[in-house]
Amino acid sequence: MAGPAEIARIRRTGPVNKNQERQLAELLAIYREAELAVAAFYRVCANLCPEDAEFWKSIAAQEEAHAGFFARIQELFAAKPDAFQPGRPFSPVAVLTFIKGVQWNTERALKGELQRTRLIHVARDIENSLLESRFAECVRSEDADFTALMDKLMDETTEHHGIFSKMLAAAE
Numbered sequence: 798m799a800g801p802a803e804i805a806r807i808r809r810t811g812p813v814n815k816n817q818e819r820q821l822a823e824l825l826a827i828y829r830e831a832e833l834a835v836a837a838f839y840r841v842c843a844n845l846c847p848e849d850a851e852f853w854k855s856i857a858a859q860e861e862a863h864a865g866f867f868a869r870i871q872e873l874f875a876a877k878p879d880a881f882q883p884g885r886p887f888s889p890v891a892v893l894t895f896i897k898g899v900q901w902n903t904e905r906a907l908k909g910e911l912q913r914t915r916l917i918h919v920a921r922d923i924e925n926s927l928l929e930s931r932f933a934e935c936v937r938s939e940d941a942d943f944t945a946l947m948d949k950l951m952d953e954t955t956e957h958h959g960i961f962s963k964m965l966a967a968a969e
């Protein structure tokens with residue numbers, strides 16, 4: 798049950814204050830970095846797996862597009878901050894830890910320490926972490942462009958998770 802403070806916060810329709818504005822801008826920038834780190838991992842997978850290089854490249858291109866979504870949301874937010882409100886509390890540390898983990902796996906892959914099945918396993922876990930981070934709940938907005946971008950991001954991430962889960966089942 799939401800307490801009175803939570804209800805007041807949800808009902809709040811005024812402009813975001815400076816602190817909230819800073820937090821939302823930080824959240825968008827960190828998620829953009831996360832998408833780019835994931836794309837870089839998939840680019841390395843494409844190089845390591847010639848038999849399905851085109852598949853990895855197409856997934857990497859979608860992650861790069863997702864980074865572009867966050868850049869677009871940054872523009873929307875800068876143009877109309879009043880249309881955005883903070884939602885579920887956001888932990889920058891959790892996302893920064895996620896990025897470090899992706900970068901660590903990218904380095905291991907580059908050193909040849911991860912075989913194909915392991916790469917697919919990491920990819921499945923990456924998509925799962927993105928789904929579980931529930932980014933869409935961290936920002937509230939009824940802006941149509943924002944909603945369309947968030948829907949596409951969630952749909953594609955769910956799709957990626959499904960593809961990697963199936964590939965893993967086939968590889969194991």
Ligand SMILES: [Fe+2]
Pocket residue numbers: 860924953954957
């Ligand atoms: Fe993805």
